Amino acid sequence: MTNLKKLVGLGTAVSMMFSIAACSSDSGNKSDPSNNDSSKHVKLTMASVQGIEGFNYTNGDAVAKYYSDKFNYELDMTALNWDNWNERLRIWINSGDMPDIAVYNYIHADAAAFVEQGLVKKLPDDWKTRWPNVAKVYSKTSLGPQMEKVFGGTYFIPRARFMANLPGDPLPNHPSIYMRKDWAEAVGFPIKSAYTTSEIIQYGKLIKEKDPGKVGDKLIPLAENTNHAVDLFVARNSTHYNNFYKDKDGTYKWGGASEDTLKGLKAFSEAYRSGVLSKDFFTVKNEEHGSYFDVKGNAGATYFQAPTSALQTHYNDFQANIKLDPYQNIHMANILGEDGKYHQEDLINFWGTIIFNPKISDDKFVRYMDVLDYNATPEGNTITNMGLKDVDWTYEANGKVKSLYDPVKEGKPLGGANGKYPSNGYLLGSTILFDDFAFDNPNSDQRLRDMSKQLYADKTKLGTPDTFTKVDWDLYTYDSPSKRKAQIDYNTDYANLVTMQGDIEANWKKWIDSKMPIIKPVLDELNSKLAK
Incomplete structure (x- = not known):
């Protein structure tokens, strides 16, 4: 591993x-x-x-x-x-x-x-x-x-x-995909307001194959760090990938063991093993991966923080460093699961x-x-x-x-x-x-403020009550010794599963088994005390 x-x-x-x-x-x-x-x-x-x-x-x-x-x-x-x-x-x-x-x-x-x-x-x-x-x-x-x-x-x-x-209830999270619009057009990739995770992988493969920016060996089709890579592939497919949740039947389950989480891990694994993600994405510190896109100019896309307050900085950096008009050469879009739905728990x-x-x-x-x-x-x-x-x-x-x-x-x-x-x-x-x-700051270009409002609004429209869920306060505030023990560094664990040798599904099943000693006591408590 x-x-x-x-x-x-x-x-x-x-x-x-x-x-x-x-x-x-x-x-x-x-x-x-x-x-x-x-x-x-x-x-x-x-x-x-x-x-x-x-x-x-x-x-x-x-x-x-x-x-x-x-x-x-x-x-x-x-x-x-x-x-x-x-x-x-x-x-x-x-x-x-x-x-x-x-x-x-x-x-x-x-x-x-x-x-x-x-x-x-x-x-x-x-x-x-x-x-x-x-x-x-x-x-x-x-x-x-x-x-x-x-x-x-x-x-x-x-x-x-x-x-x-x-911007919405439940509250959407900020990240969206920043894409090189000029590169997408050069390789014939469609410009849309939202993409599934598999479509973004396909974009990365086209960029890797054709290198429309003539970047050469420094090319990174999709620049991420561990946290944002997990957010892009796993979280966009699995609403409860890092949490417990109440299922439709009224019982509590663990999102780490859901089939949606496996679906996200498979996409994550494909992106890594095909070279769409950098082979050392997990060594990128803090939020430095954004610089590959808007400072160094060797990334085809980055799934990154995109609140209204950040967009102007990224667009200004792109113009200053890449020397291209960001309004003509950056495309912003939301990422959906393979089911075509937006997945997220209420951000609060x-x-x-x-x-x-x-x-x-x-x-x-x-x-x-x-x-x-x-x-x-x-x-x-x-x-x-x-x-x-x-x-x-x-x-x-x-x-x-x-x-x-x-x-x-x-x-x-x-x-x-x-x-x-x-x-x-x-x-x-x-x-x-x-x-x-x-949203009201006159120091931000009105085009970016309008675009940001649309990105947030679209997330709400593209989610359903099952895929974009409101907070379950009973679960959120549930506390016990077992619950306190069941803290997992999901981002690091999921990245480990993807980068280790072997079949991703087999790796995932072994991981589930290894976590059950701390997960099962919590599930038993939740289902005996909160389930209805």
Whole structure:
């Protein structure tokens, strides 16, 4: 077996913020207004993905300085990456060594254990009154209110993917296929709004055979990493490939053992063994596979993140590096299973949750909650997305936001490591993700905003209640010692099955047998306690 590394009214809001009181770090206490002294300088420690290692998030650029001056803090950031995010936080939380604040990738079995052991802070009972803008976002996430019922209080503040622009219910996920339209036309491959997994493999084989871009030995027909390869082939064929689920007969089953999962694995195996996927796709770190498409130009396609907020960056990168018009040479499409249906479980309207060290001081906790509340207002949210008011954007007479930022004139993007504001992003305190604002962001080309809306809408239309399912909250919140043990790194395991020697179906059956000691106890519990 191949050894794989584990990859896997604004004025009112602002004035309220500074009258907000501090809360006790003791679970369930009311807040104490006397603890809120914003004139006192505080130092906050934080850990999150999407940070730039070594960057000064206190005053490294004008936006970072705006926030640190406004809220009188120093921010010491630990930048995690996609590969170590889950494990490092898990170690820190369990050892009691987590920073003051962290963005936690919510996994219910772990989260329940953290709450049970007092390893994360319980917010004060009156927090929604004191930070109403955060509370409004919290109510839109679905996860927040549901977990509050389960845990008897608030321990996790989910960050909403969408507020005003929710694109569907159930909520579609972001990835879509980026294809070289010029290459597809050169090899006679049809341009459509959606493709099955086998059609994408056929596209890759045509690109490999004819090399329309004259790339030679560097050609990668379909550039992926482990996570996105599994998402493309297995998840698009198998709705519950990494989860338990309630079947039509009312009993609970395990998606890892479903025939749909085998179907996806067979497609995955064919793509790998035919050379459509790079032979070392599993060594690609983080999300670097996208660069083969829009930076290096040697990939025919990539199944990659495609929320509205990301499209402009990818199109700009393509134009800057490939020197071709991206609107003429990139085609975006959705991927369907071999049954012609879109497969997915409800994404749930959140990504990442904000948690606090249970020993965080009242001063620090209140200060960061103030930041979150400000950034949940229209003005704060606009700053986190578009930069400084009256410098990078302003309000028109009708109240609409007008961009003042010209990336061509500036010679750099607004955000990112090489942008005007490297701090631009979620790390300065956001509970609303870029995905929502992106539909209205004047810095994004209207063509991309319209296309993104269509991609999301089509996923909803192409799914059925059986293939694109709503969240089963009874299952999602079910917790037991057996359930906590049944955590599997599905992406790495599935990639191992595909890259190891032997028949994929035989490999899959052996894998199922090897997992049954931890899977069967959970199935027995679910069917005795939840099945109807």
